[in-house]
Amino acid sequence: MQNLTANNVGMIYKLPNGGSVEALKDVSFDLERGRILTLLGPSGCGKTTLLNILAGFLAPTSGSVSLSGKEIRGPGQDRGMVFQQGALFEWLSVEKNVGFGPNMNGVPVAQTKKIVDDLLATVGLAGFGDKAVYELSGGMQQRVALARCLANDPEVILMDEPLGALDALTREKMQGLILKLWNETGKTIILVTHSVEEALFLGDRLFVMAPRPGRIEREYELPFAKMGLTANVRELKTSPEFIEKREEILSLIWEMEEEIMGSRGEVL
């Protein structure tokens, strides 16, 4: 079994004032190896919490998560993480950042260098190895973050809004890169996003999540990620099938939004 599974995961944050927030309730799924799952939902629906539980940074208050049948109890190299921004080590050069994992694990220098050079070429940053990370643009920094994560050859890559801080054009390019890496490496990927279009385009599985308590509201199996590897991206994103799914999900999110607003007695 090479699956990433969640069994009735619940997470309740206790607040200092004595109250509590139910960030996740009864979240269960079974993600086969090599799938790319996108998590979509309004902020506060527990996406980051779920990723942190899968990464092993947080222990759920109920239920459990496991990888390949082994329960996840802490951070591990089998699960790499890509953050939105600011998680690179600004005191290290691009190549030292990418080689950080192998370095920590005592991989021989020559071998690390080869891994780093190959990955930099893969993410389109060949020749940028000795640059300082703060000299790079936001998009390039995220390429470094992806390469750094891949250098350790994890089974699963968890990404928390990795493209959230990028401009539209860079974002579209990076989506292509993520699909390419997914295809070439066969990694299992979970990617959190705010963008409906991104969730549809990148996910061959998609969970729409809802808040209070955080939960999976609806699941989709999608064809676009595989098609995106070869098809013209703009054509794909403007195809009737894509637009139909997009509108369906948007209206679902609007419904959820109205429910929340209604229950709080707020007016737009």
Added chain:
Amino acid sequence: MAENKTDTENTGANPILVMLGLAQVGTTERKTVTFGDASAITGSRFWSIVSVVVLIALWFVSAAFEWTDSTFLPSPQSTWAKFYEVFQEGYRNVSLWENIWSSLRRVLYGFGLGCLLGIPIGFAMGLSNTLRGIFDPIVEFFRPIPPLAFIPLFILWFGIGEQSKVLLLFFAAFWVMVIAARSGVLSVKLSKVRAAYSLGASKLQILTYVILPNALPEVFIGMRVALGVCWGTLVAAELIAAQEGLGQMIWVAQKFFLTEIVFFGIILIGVIGVIMDLLLRLLERWLIPWRGKG
């Protein structure tokens, strides 16, 4: 393209004016309002030069016209002459170098000890709840006490020798370094630490490869503050009890109305202070080029 270039050259400010800070360069040149715009207020070098020149000129003029008694305000010439004399022959059998060196040595010992002990303790406080709990009340209590308040106690305990001075300076530097190191550790972004854990780093590796470099900028700011505080405290400490040192020199000179020595002593103390800060700043630029780029 070529036309464009001459265009900017034509509108570009005179380089000499720019160097003097009388004309603005880059975007600032095109700003219509700069009042309240922090990025546009970089200080005009011209006016810095003017202010220094005026200050020195005022000193010359007031001495020349004897606006005040020369015992209170010696002329620049006589101050310089006295400086040269003391530089050549020393003062009361102590050479100027010995005075400077004994002051510097005390500061370096005290400051060095403060760093050596303060940084690890600050780190420990940033890494462990227990240690933070233990040290917090101590640090918070001692930090606001001016170091000079301890002079009587230290003299009582250790006499008026080097020990009590070095300990005093250690005291002045220690709390600053503890707090700088603590806040440096606590400033680390959680996502950096988590990324490192996911990449297989051990706790020790996280400390050495993530937390330590991340804390360096704040530790350096602490060092600059601590060195400044030490230097200031030292001179005051030497006023009270010392056989040699810059503070002692001006204190003794004052008793004999040798105002020239008092004057150049003060100037020397200021110059050395500025040089030490400059050296630390150079070291900082060389050691932590990523400062503020996180």
